[in-house]
Amino acid sequence: MKNLMRAAVTLSILSSSVFASSRVIRDNRLNDLGISPVLGRGYSIATNTYQSTCMGQVKTTQPSYDLKYRYLEIEQDWESQYTKSFETKNTFKFLFLKTNVNLFTEVSGENTYHYHYIFADIDVDSYYHSLSEGESQLSESAKSLLAKGDVVGFFDSCGPYYVRSIGRHSSFLGLLRYRTTSSERDVNFELQLKAKMRGFFSGGSSDTTISSEFREETQSKRLEINIWAYGLGKGEIADIIPTDIDSFKKSVQAVVKTMQDPNAGRVTTMEVAPWIENTQFQDLLELEDDEGKLLFEKKKNLEANAEIISELDRIDRAQIDQYFKASNCRRILEDEYLNVDDDFNGGYEPENTYFSDLTKPNNQNSEISLAAFDSVLSQEKVEEYLAANYQFNYGQAEPTPDPETGALACIKQIHEQGIDQVHYRNIPACLDARTTSVPVSPLLDSYCMPELSRVIIPDDA
Known part of the structure; x- marks a missing residue:
């Protein structure tokens, strides 16, 4: 029975090594x-x-x-x-x-x-x-x-x-x-x-x-x-x-x-x-021991920590991308449509100006009016994207010089304890940060950057 258990453990280790390889x-x-x-x-x-x-x-x-x-x-x-x-x-x-x-x-x-x-x-x-x-x-x-x-x-x-x-x-x-x-x-x-x-x-x-x-x-x-x-x-x-x-x-x-x-x-x-x-x-x-072989535990720590670092970096970049996309989209709305000098070209009536759904460019039913666009992509909404990124990196909605929670604290503790010495699963900040997801934003995907579709001119204009 012991031999069977030993064989099972050996097989498990070999299987892990195979799957940890290419x-x-x-x-x-x-x-x-x-x-x-x-x-x-x-x-x-x-x-x-x-x-x-x-x-x-x-x-x-x-x-x-x-x-x-x-x-x-x-x-x-x-x-x-x-x-x-x-x-x-x-x-x-x-x-x-x-x-x-x-x-x-x-x-x-x-x-x-x-x-x-x-x-x-x-x-x-x-x-x-x-x-x-x-x-x-x-x-x-x-x-x-x-x-x-x-x-x-x-x-x-x-x-x-x-x-x-x-x-x-x-x-x-x-x-x-x-x-x-x-x-x-x-x-x-x-x-x-x-x-x-x-x-x-x-x-x-x-x-x-x-x-x-x-x-x-x-x-x-x-x-x-x-x-x-x-x-x-x-x-x-x-x-x-x-x-x-x-x-x-x-x-x-x-x-x-x-x-x-x-x-x-x-x-x-x-x-x-x-x-x-x-x-x-x-x-x-x-990273080799005295016998010239890579230590198994160090190898596993390196592999796991490298993945968590990449994962946290992806989340951070995705959140920042959403923030910059929303910020630029809002700026275009303000500079080109909301704050246009009326004496110059008559301006754009928010209820009569429509933007294309970039995923369905020829479908008028999916267009969005300037008034609705202004409402759903307000400056407050733009700042929410940045606040989500702060929450992810610092564990709170405002940046701090030396965070104790969040993604930055996770990476800092991995670095301080040694990327080959500690496994991220033993660091609470890493476990919390890893649960963060970047929600899909249909608003940004469908309407940013704004593409003017049509302007309705009232009969009495």
């Missing part, structure tokens, strides 16, 4: 196109935020690629193939087809035409593009922070984790449409199309040369080509915009080349590793 993220945390994950950049799992890149010299490994090519006939029931999948790339494909597959039959005079679609789909996945950690080095400023023992400053700037490897996905979608007077597909024509496009990845040969007769047939059948692509690398846009079947083939060749750029593609997977497992970090911080 982590792979492959969910919707990677969908924000406004953020740039790059190798060596700092990251916080607790807050899903990216921080500074603290690698001064970045050496990378050679990535590998998977390429998938499909050539499908699209019929009227095509939606059943895609609506069951909610993966990002399939959602993009569904939207592409939904936008472009919009007509199957058309009556023109006495003629009835039938439209047929062919879907060309190329996916490129890259992986194994990672830091070569033996050759990559921390930046001089990051080294300086560790040399001075400013671990709090290091984690605040560089994050508790860093991006070790990145996987990317690129996609090229092409839709060919032609018309016939018969409801049946023109099998011979489609076979010729496929034959002409078999040379996508070759330099071209005589059997893929586009003849004048075939060009005339594509014109008579009103062949149209639509393309969408994402995750492409650096290249000439003119090279990937086809005008006929010949240029379509060349476009695909050009696109596949751009997809092989290691830094091209949307990020689909990302491996992050804790700084405390980086050998250079350990060497500079000298």
Whole structure:
């Protein structure tokens, strides 16, 4: 029984060590196109935020690629193939087809035409593009922070984790449409199309040369080509915009080349590793015992405290962002709409002046009047955002020189007791500060900064 208990404890420790090591993220945390994950950049799992890149010299490994090519006939029931999948790339494909597959039959005079679609789909996945950690080095400023023992400053700037490897996905979608007077597909024509496009990845040969007769047939059948692509690398846009079947083939060749750029593609997977497992970090911080091994308790304290510092920093920045956004929004209302000189342009009547809902710009029902805007975003409301930040940082609504509660007291006590010596769970100020949340503000998200929609002029004006 004791052996079983000992085995269970050992397994628990090993499992903790595994999960405390590198982590792979492959969910919707990677969908924000406004953020740039790059190798060596700092990251916080607790807050899903990216921080500074603290690698001064970045050496990378050679990535590998998977390429998938499909050539499908699209019929009227095509939606059943895609609506069951909610993966990002399939959602993009569904939207592409939904936008472009919009007509199957058309009556023109006495003629009835039938439209047929062919879907060309190329996916490129890259992986194994990672830091070569033996050759990559921390930046001089990051080294300086560790040399001075400013671990709090290091984690605040560089994050508790860093991006070790990145996987990317690129996609090229092409839709060919032609018309016939018969409801049946023109099998011979489609076979010729496929034959002409078999040379996508070759330099071209005589059997893929586009003849004048075939060009005339594509014109008579009103062949149209639509393309969408994402995750492409650096290249000439003119090279990937086809005008006929010949240029379509060349476009695909050009696109596949751009997809092989290691830094091209949307990020689909990302491996992050804790700084405390980086050998250079350990060497500079000298957190090893006499036997040359990193102490387990110190390691856990460092990892946990680095996350709480990042989390508190995120809350502080989010609150300050809300305050500045509200303050600037209020200032625009006052300077441009509320305190306008009536002798200059007649001013704005608060009840007749309306601002757009930025999330629904064409919906008059969601507009807000100047009078309502002035009321809900008063100067007192703006100050409430700042008071919330004071409460978070100092434990009260006014700043104090040496706070004993709040986020600042938490970070101060971690620093004083040693970031590797104490766990934040043993500091009451940290537990209190961590419960703070930043509420979503529909007012700021929907109406700031003010965008004038319309001004109603009374009939008797």
